[in-house]
Every structure is written in structure tokens, then in C-alpha cells.
Amino acid sequence: MNPENRLVGAETDGEDADEQAVEAALRPKQLGEFIGQPKVREQLDLVLRAARARGGTADHVLLSGAPGLGKTTLSMIIAAEMGAPIRITSGPAIQHAGDLAAILSSLQEGEVLFLDEIHRMSRPAEEMLYMAMEDFRVDVIVGKGPGATAIPLELPPFTLVGATTRAGLLPPPLRDRFGFTAHMEFYEPAELEQVVHRSAQLLEVHTDPAGAVEIAGRSRGTPRIANRLLRRVRDYAQVKGDGVITRETAAAALEVYEVDARGLDRLDRAVLGALLKLFGGGPVGLSTLAVAVGEERETVEEVAEPFLVREGLLARTPRGRVATPAAWAHMGLTPPQQPSGPSGSSSAAPGGPGQPGLFGA
Numbered sequence: 001m002n003p004e005n006r007l008v009g010a011e012t013d014g015e016d017a018d019e020q021a022v023e024a025a026l027r028p029k030q031l032g033e034f035i036g037q038p039k040v041r042e043q044l045d046l047v048l049r050a051a052r053a054r055g056g057t058a059d060h061v062l063l064s065g066a067p068g069l070g071k072t073t074l075s076m077i078i079a080a081e082m083g084a085p086i087r088i089t090s091g092p093a094i095q096h097a098g099d100l101a102a103i104l105s106s107l108q109e110g111e112v113l114f115l116d117e118i119h120r121m122s123r124p125a126e127e128m129l130y131m132a133m134e135d136f137r138v139d140v141i142v143g144k145g146p147g148a149t150a151i152p153l154e155l156p157p158f159t160l161v162g163a164t165t166r167a168g169l170l171p172p173p174l175r176d177r178f179g180f181t182a183h184m185e186f187y188e189p190a191e192l193e194q195v196v197h198r199s200a201q202l203l204e205v206h207t208d209p210a211g212a213v214e215i216a217g218r219s220r221g222t223p224r225i226a227n228r229l230l231r232r233v234r235d236y237a238q239v240k241g242d243g244v245i246t247r248e249t250a251a252a253a254l255e256v257y258e259v260d261a262r263g264l265d266r267l268d269r270a271v272l273g274a275l276l277k278l279f280g281g282g283p284v285g286l287s288t289l290a291v292a293v294g295e296e297r298e299t300v301e302e303v304a305e306p307f308l309v310r311e312g313l314l315a316r317t318p319r320g321r322v323a324t325p326a327a328w329a330h331m332g333l334t335p336p337q338q339p340s341g342p343s344g345s346s347s348a349a350p351g352g353p354g355q356p357g358l359f360g361a
């Protein structure tokens with residue numbers, strides 16, 4: 001399986017230009033339209049109102065959280081609420097300090113600079129950013145070696161919105177220069193239902209409440225996935241039904257796309273299936289598990305496991321991967337009997353009363 005083409009992948013890697021255009025059209029434009037994240041919304045609202053009242057530029061904002069939770073959307077909302085233009089770039093696109101200097105020196109006063117994946121910027125660019133954020137100034141180095149000179153360049157005040165999936169990877173001097181930091185959480189099912197209803201309205205497809213519940217429940221807490229599943233269910237409803245999304249059409253469509261009731265796809269289920277059926281629920285080493293499902297070790301570890309761990313279906317322990325009781329239940333399988341006696345065997349079902357500490361990693 002090519003992990004980039006996963007329907008339930010939270011990244012945009014496998015999406016074509018049309019899909020990305022639809023996604024862009026579904027973005028909320030104002031803070032009031034942004035669903036969920038109540039704390040972030042409330043705090044950001046204060047930051048933006050205060051900046052507007054002062055007639056100034058909003059403080060720099062750091063947004064952290066998993067892909068597809070709305071970081072880009074929020075950065076655009078910040079610009080819209082401030083009536084400012086926005087420039088979008090990303091850490092990996094800024095390889096040299098000069099790349100950053102070129103962007104910074106062309107910003108207009110009050111402009112929002114959205115820097116996605118800010119943790120992947122090169123070190124020299126990062127150091128240049130410190131000064132730009134704090135003093136709205138950069139030193140452009142001209143020449144090399146002992147003859148090199150630093151030419152100071154004044155910048156107009158701007159708002160940096162940095163986004164990262166890994167806030168912990170940011171060096172503290174960079175993190176400290178943001179006036180407001182927000183962590184985006186995964187969305188509750190009820191919030192995802194609202195996302196589905198809103199997007200369905202924009203796409204002009206009729207979705208009944210139970211249809212939205214069905215899609216939201218399979219969306220892995222992520223609006224981008226909810227929107228993507230909605231589009232696939234819409235296709236199915238148009239081809240196989242009368243275009244209306246009901247619980248039945250949503251369930252039938254997502255069965256075709258192999259996204260189960262909890263949002264697991266074929267890869268997730270293959271990993272869980274191997275762990276349960278071939279290894280009695282574990283513990284089993286990652287490499288062995290990867291061979292058993294015919295995937296790269298990294299694919300299992302980085303693509304399938306994070307969601308399985310988050311859902312409480314799989315645990316990473318010092319002795320290997322272990323299925324939880326919830327995994328057995330979800331896959332409709334019965335765990336093997338626990339061996340009696342003081343020390344349990346390693347192939348016994350994990351998590352039972354006889355095996356304390358197995359999930360303690």
C-alpha cells in the first residue's frame with residue numbers, strides 16, 4: 001500500500017490539484033466560522049481584538065498540532081481578521097538565510113507570514129528569524145571570510161504565524177519569541193459532525209444527521225479527513241443512490257473504501273490483524289510485525305501506529321508491540337486464555353490482571 005494515497009491520511013501528500021482546490025474552498029474564512037478548539041479561538045480572539053484596537057500588528061503566533069487540524073486555516077483567518085495580506089511558505093523551502101531575508105524584506109507592513117513546518121528550517125535562517133521577530137531587523141551578510149560585512153536591514157512590523165507538528169523540536173529561543181502559543185487538539189465527534197454539515201452545505205450535497213455522525217466517527221479526530229471522507233461518500237451517493245447522504249450510504253461507501261467504523265483503514269487493520277492472529281496479541285518486535293504485513297518498518301511505525309496507539313488499540317512496550325483488550329474487541333476476536341500461575345507467558349493476551357506493567361512503557 002502506498003501510504004501517501006491513504007484516504008485517512010491527515011497529510012495532503014497524495015492529493016491532486018483539484019482535491020486541494022476543494023479543500024481550500026472549504027476553509028472557514030472568519031474566526032466565528034471556525035469549528036471546535038474553543039480555548040484557542042477564545043484566546044486568539046482576544047489577541048486579535050486587542051491588536052486591532054491598538055491599531056498595531058498582532059503578536060507572533062505559534063500553532064502546534066497534528067496535520068489537518070486547521071493550522072493553515074487559522075493563519076489565514078488571522079490575516080483576514082487583521083485585514084492584512086498573507087504570505088505562505090514553509091521551513092523546508094527556506095534552505096539559506098538569504099531565502100528568508102528575501103521574503104522578510106519584501107513583506108508589507110502588518111503582513112502575516114505563515115511559516116509551516118517551522119521546525120524544519122535551516123539553522124542560519126532560524127537565527128536570522130530571531131532578530132527579525134524581536135527587533136524587525138535583519139543583518140544581511142555581504143561577502144565571505146574576514147572581509148564579510150553585515151548590512152542591517154529594517155523590516156516593517158509583521159506577524160509571524162509558525163506552524164509545527166512537533167513543538168518540542170523548536171529551540172527554546174525560537175519558541176520564546178512567540179507572544180501567543182496555541183496547541184490544537186484532535187476534534188470531538190460532535191465537532192466533526194459540524195464540520196461535515198458545514199462542508200456538505202458548501203458542496204451542495206444533502207447530508208442527514210445520521211450520515212454526518214457516520215462520517216465524523218470515521219474521521220480520526222481530523223477535519224481534513226472528515227472533508228475527504230465526505231467527498232468520497234458524496235461520489236458514492238451520487239453514483240449508487242439519489243445523492244443524499246444517509247447513515248446507510250455513508251457506511252456502505254466507506255466500506256468500499258475500506259475505512260471501518262472507527263476510522264481504521266486496510267493498513268491499520270492489517271497491522272492489528274497480524275499482531276492478534278499471528279502473534280497472539282504480542283509482544284512482538286516492530287521489524288517482525290512489519291515483515292508479517294509486507295510493509296516497511298517505517299510505514300508501520302510512522303503511518304499506522306500513531307493512530308492505533310492514540311485509539312488505545314496498540315501499545316509500544318520495551319518488549320515489543322502489544323495489542324490491548326480493545327483491539328481484540330474491535331477486530332471481533334477472542335484473546336487466548338491467560339496461562340495460570342505466577343508468571344504469564346509472553347504470548348498471552350496482554351493487559352489482563354496477570355500481567356501488570358505491560359503497558360508501562
Ligand SMILES: Nc1ncnc2c1ncn2[C@@H]1O[C@H](COP(=O)(O)OP(=O)(O)OP(=O)(O)O)[C@@H](O)[C@H]1O
Binds near residue numbers: 012070
Ligand atoms: N475548525 C475547522 N472548522 C472547519 N473546517 C476545518 C477546521 N479546521 C480545519 N478545517 C478544514 O480541514 C482542512 C485542513 O485544514 P488545514 O489545511 O488548515 O490543516 P493544517 O493543520 O494546516 O494541516 P497541515 O499541517 O497538514 O497543513 C481544510 O480544508 C479546512 O477547511
